Amino acid sequence: MADLQHDYPWTKYPLVACGPMRLIALSKIAVEVSKAGGLGFIGVGSDASIMEAELDKAKQQASQTATLQDQNEILPVGVGFLLWAGDKLLEEALPLLEKYKPAAVWLFAPTEPGQLVRWTESTRRVTGGKTMIWVQISTVADALEVTRTCQPDVLVVQGADAGGHGLEKCAGLIPLLPEVDDAVSALCKEQHDLPKPQLVAAGGIMDGRGAAAALTLGASGITMGTRYLASPEANIAKGYRDAVLKASDGGVTTERGKLYDTLRGTTDWPLRYGGRGVLNESHRDAAQGMSLEENKRLYEAAVKKGDEGWGESARLTTYAGSGVGLVREVKSAADITEEVREDAKQILSSIASRL
Amino acid sequence: MADLQHDYPWTKYPLVACGPMRLIALSKIAVEVSKAGGLGFIGVGSDASIMEAELDKAKQQASQTATLQDQNEILPVGVGFLLWAGDKLLEEALPLLEKYKPAAVWLFAPTEPGQLVRWTESTRRVTGGKTMIWVQISTVADALEVTRTCQPDVLVVQGADAGGHGLEKCAGLIPLLPEVDDAVSALCKEQHDLPKPQLVAAGGIMDGRGAAAALTLGASGITMGTRYLASPEANIAKGYRDAVLKASDGGVTTERGKLYDTLRGTTDWPLRYGGRGVLNESHRDAAQGMSLEENKRLYEAAVKKGDEGWGESARLTTYAGSGVGLVREVKSAADITEEVREDAKQILSSIASRL
Numbered sequence: 001m002a003d004l005q006h007d008y009p010w011t012k013y014p015l016v017a018c019g020p021m022r023l024i025a026l027s028k029i030a031v032e033v034s035k036a037g038g039l040g041f042i043g044v045g046s047d048a049s050i051m052e053a054e055l056d057k058a059k060q061q062a063s064q065t066a067t068l069q070d071q072n073e074i075l076p077v078g079v080g081f082l083l084w085a086g087d088k089l090l091e092e093a094l095p096l097l098e099k100y101k102p103a104a105v106w107l108f109a110p111t112e113p114g115q116l117v118r119w120t121e122s123t124r125r126v127t128g129g130k131t132m133i134w135v136q137i138s139t140v141a142d143a144l145e146v147t148r149t150c151q152p153d154v155l156v157v158q159g160a161d162a163g164g165h166g167l168e169k170c171a172g173l174i175p176l177l178p179e180v181d182d183a184v185s186a187l188c189k190e191q192h193d194l195p196k197p198q199l200v201a202a203g204g205i206m207d208g209r210g211a212a213a214a215l216t217l218g219a220s221g222i223t224m225g226t227r228y229l230a231s232p233e234a235n236i237a238k239g240y241r242d243a244v245l246k247a248s249d250g251g252v253t254t255e256r257g258k259l260y261d262t263l264r265g266t267t268d269w270p271l272r273y274g275g276r277g278v279l280n281e282s283h284r285d286a287a288q289g290m291s292l293e294e295n296k297r298l299y300e301a302a303v304k305k306g307d308e309g310w311g312e313s314a315r316l317t318t319y320a321g322s323g324v325g326l327v328r329e330v331k332s333a334a335d336i337t338e339e340v341r342e343d344a345k346q347i348l349s350s351i352a353s354r355l
Numbered sequence: 356m357a358d359l360q361h362d363y364p365w366t367k368y369p370l371v372a373c374g375p376m377r378l379i380a381l382s383k384i385a386v387e388v389s390k391a392g393g394l395g396f397i398g399v400g401s402d403a404s405i406m407e408a409e410l411d412k413a414k415q416q417a418s419q420t421a422t423l424q425d426q427n428e429i430l431p432v433g434v435g436f437l438l439w440a441g442d443k444l445l446e447e448a449l450p451l452l453e454k455y456k457p458a459a460v461w462l463f464a465p466t467e468p469g470q471l472v473r474w475t476e477s478t479r480r481v482t483g484g485k486t487m488i489w490v491q492i493s494t495v496a497d498a499l500e501v502t503r504t505c506q507p508d509v510l511v512v513q514g515a516d517a518g519g520h521g522l523e524k525c526a527g528l529i530p531l532l533p534e535v536d537d538a539v540s541a542l543c544k545e546q547h548d549l550p551k552p553q554l555v556a557a558g559g560i561m562d563g564r565g566a567a568a569a570l571t572l573g574a575s576g577i578t579m580g581t582r583y584l585a586s587p588e589a590n591i592a593k594g595y596r597d598a599v600l601k602a603s604d605g606g607v608t609t610e611r612g613k614l615y616d617t618l619r620g621t622t623d624w625p626l627r628y629g630g631r632g633v634l635n636e637s638h639r640d641a642a643q644g645m646s647l648e649e650n651k652r653l654y655e656a657a658v659k660k661g662d663e664g665w666g667e668s669a670r671l672t673t674y675a676g677s678g679v680g681l682v683r684e685v686k687s688a689a690d691i692t693e694e695v696r697e698d699a700k701q702i703l704s705s706i707a708s709r710l
Contacts, residue, residue, distance in 0.1 A: 172528065
């Protein structure tokens with residue numbers, strides 16, 4: 001329980017983090033989440049071009065916040081990377097990691113496992129071990145391999161309900177998290193020099209109920225993406241945000257797949273990943289056999305419409321998790337962070353008091 | 356919290372039920388689960404031919420157990436039906452429901468919503484309301500429709516991780532259960548004469564951790580299938596049980612689909628349902644383009660092998676949830692019931708005490 005608060009001393013238990021949604025989670029939301037006693041991530045993604053400017057803004061903002069000052073030379077936000085981008089991204093990122101020492105890097109979607117080792121080792125080297133290593137996985141096999149090869153500080157265990165990109169094939173958190181916990185605990189017990197990583201739960205958590213559930217399943221903290229889309233600090237179009245607020249029954253109305261990567265030309269993702277988003281006209285046309293060329297043409301025309309391009313009967317990508325129906329109003333990222341943390345505690349206390 | 360214990364007075368909080376796995380959960384396991392303070396179901400499925408004999412055995416066994424006697428003329432086990440079987444099943448079941456008055460009927464997979472209403476109304480009529488109505492759903496839309504049309508006593512909310520049959524497309528419990536809870540609560544508040552059903556969670560729960568999670572998400576009880584496969588009282592072949600014990604990382608090694616229904620000739624399921632099971636040679640051959648005819652021929656040959664017909668490199672159906680990796684040893688159904696209930700409480704108390 002206390003370990004995440006030891007590593008990120010401005011945070012409160014249970015840790016609530018905002019995931020590094022690529023180009024959606026920038027310094028603004030990241031700092032607000034950290035200000036509220038959580039941990040915000042900047043979603044650098046596959047291209048380091050925005051990284052220095054965003055880290056710099058985060059540093060400025062953090063320096064003006066009493067609770068975020070003097071964090072032992074650590075910048076109190078994290079940075080997320082998509083490892084399939086290749087070694088160029090690593091080379092560009094390293095000097096900035098050295099300069100800013102973010103609290104954590106969140107490593108996701110390597111093309112091959114060696115990439116994770118290179119990122120982990122070089123990040124630890126250039127930051128003197130000050131930047132914690134978070135690695136996102138969605139299977140027991142990956143959890144074991146990553147623990148063995150990288151000794152990460154945190155495993156982000158992402159279940160099937162997550163929005164945006166994740167493994168095409170994986171379990172939901174209720175079975176996944178305990179099985180990962182047991183397998184990793186057994187491995188670390190067997191190999192005495194292997195420290196057990198903390199588990200942070202991702203995928204389908206939308207409020208204090210999901211956060212409380214994650215704690216009972218073995219997590220020390222939780223991370224959300226979709227829920228934070230409905231904060232003014234998320235860098236998304238109003239049309240996208242409105243589509244998130246409107247969607248419900250996400251098990252039926254969202255789907256994971258590769259259609260949007262194809263339509264948007266982001267085709268570098270390794271084959272086993274797909275993005276979960278709200279089903280709309282692009283999906284229905286594709287399912288009815290529309291050619292990719294025509295679908296792309298219509299997609300590009302929809303982009304020009306701006307906010308009108310989103311929605312169930314519109315065409316633009318609305319990445320969101322299958323819990324999207326629990327997102328019903330816009331709140332500040334700080335309020336979301338606090339509310340989820342406090343609700344989780346209240347729910348756990350209340351159930352326990354009735355036992 | 357107290358409502359399920361009011362309706363099933365021999366049960367303890369939180370309610371742990373064994374799902375009505377067709378021809379796997381018979382009187383033997385059902386009574387053992389109820390003896391341990393849970394609620395066992397007999398999986399009658401689509402054919403009433405075994406129903407009277409099993410209810411009779413359950414009655415005999417219950418009458419010899421002190422804690423299960425004098426339950427206000429109720430038989431302290433439930434019965435599960437697959438509604439797509441049609442009205443013939445209802446006609447055959449009704450006199451037996453009237454005669455034995457099981458604690459609950461668990462209604463699943465109607466071909467059309469009117470079937471649920473007919474089953475609900477006639478069950479209540481012939482049992483004088485003594486038999487509670489459980490209806491299994493996996494979407495918010497179905498939860499609302501069922502609540503409106505049937506006023507069930509319990510909604511069994513089944514998430515995507517469940518083994519055996521379930522909706523091909525639905526969310527996991529972490530997002531699904533809270534959204535169903537909110538939607539049904541709002542509906543019942545709006546329509547003052549509509550009583551709110553209790554929520555019982557299903558799908559991916561394997562132990563006290565999953566059970567505790569379900570309680571934080573809004574459930575009053577939980578039900579398991581896969582976990583009970585590893586009890587001597589489950590009516591399955593040793594080969595099947597061994598395959599369950601051996602499987603792990605179920606997000607990757609299980610899949611939901613229609614292949615087994617096709618291979619076994621159980622093709623009456625409505626289109627939106629599929630069965631989750633452990634991937635094996637039947638799947639791999641189908642994926643590599645083997646004709647259904649040849650796959651069926653090999654399947655039937657495997658049936659003749661007995662226990663050797665199961666396993667990852669064998670061919671027979673091993674329905675199991677994606678949490679199958681958490682099933683590691685054979686325990687009695689009573690021990691499973693007690694352990695899950697007590698572990699859930701212990702986990703909740705322990706986390707709450709650290710807040």
